[in-house]
Amino acid sequence: MLKIITFCSKTRKPKSIYTFSQLRTFLSPAYYCNEVWEHRLNSPVLQKVNPEDLYNDVDQRYQKLKQISAVDVDIFTNSVNNNQFNGEILDLVHKLRLSADAYNALDSTSHAVIRTLMNYGNKSDLVDAIDDRLNYGLFLDSYTANLLLDTFWKERDYLQGARVASQIMLQEDFGVPLTDSLCLLHCYKYLEKPSEWPKYETVAEPEDEVKVRVKYLRNPYDDDHFDLRDSNKIIGKTLVFLTKGKDDVLSKSFNVLGLALFGKNEEAAKVASSYEKPLCKEVISLLPEDNKLDIKTESLEVEKLLISEVEKNINTSSETDIAKQCEVFSQWEQKRIEALNEQQKRYETQRRLETVKDLKEAIKEKETKLWFFENEEQIELDIMAKRVFYPKKWFGKKKKPRKIDEGYVPPEIRSRQES
Structure with a gap:
């Protein structure tokens, strides 16, 4: 599994020998x-x-109209062939997700984003975007999942590989032997030396109490699937899905481990006790400390067995996957051209409708000017019909007018000098 390469000088005896270990890719x-x-x-x-x-x-059009075309986003993501537009790619994909044209997103868009960021970008940011399905809408298929899992295996990044496996679990897209075996291998390597699972950001509660009027309150709900946040439960459910329906010792051991990590302790004990053969010692040793099962175990070379299973599946399906994917690439190119032609037809139809609308308004205005005196009365009636009459405002109760005393005699006014 490990490949050692040694470099040494032929002219003189080296003071030190440099060795490089590189993990083999599948x-x-x-x-x-x-x-x-x-x-x-x-x-x-x-x-x-x-x-x-x-x-x-595309960005200016979105800022002005809040509209974005799925075909334009697909053309942009597929035209990028370097690391200069990684941020722009995620930005446009996010804006497409917020627009009304999100349902027209092409399959080649998701593949281009995953492939470009895998080759030229930060792979951790890529997995974060895949995990944020609501804002980015990136979904893995078996082929892209295999590429990511193989890349993370080569880089010994078992955490990201386990996160990719969890995405397959959330999509419930198991059943491809090569993908399943790669997912199982990454989950096992991650559980051997678990690292910190990315935490989801939580909104900080305000210090001062703020009361907000709402129509109704939602009861707290956890579907044990998309709402999973604990890494043990995520990996546990992934292992349960990967080993479902399999009866060999290794699969049964991983199934028991998955149930225990998922919190199904009673079910895990039941499966372990009902299995006649001894389970794998290396897998059972990964059980949580508060859930140690008293069952028979035997030692197995787990990693070697998992790698051999991956190699067997590669030999079986590699050529078929390559031929299928090459055919898909040509289909995507044809669909892109068709979608672009349809978009141009829609834009042309929209421009024609706007032109017809402007012509109708111009004709109506000209007709009004030509036949003004014949239709003067009707025009005045139309103007009066359009006027809005607002109700009078009430300024309070009216005061009664003062009564005038007819016998009132005003006083005689004299100056001070006369007096």
């Missing part, structure tokens, strides 16, 4: 289909695109 370079993926840039649609200009145009 998938061959051909599985990544890099040549076919790069061939997309030869498309006439993408050759005419300047990513920077396209981003500015």
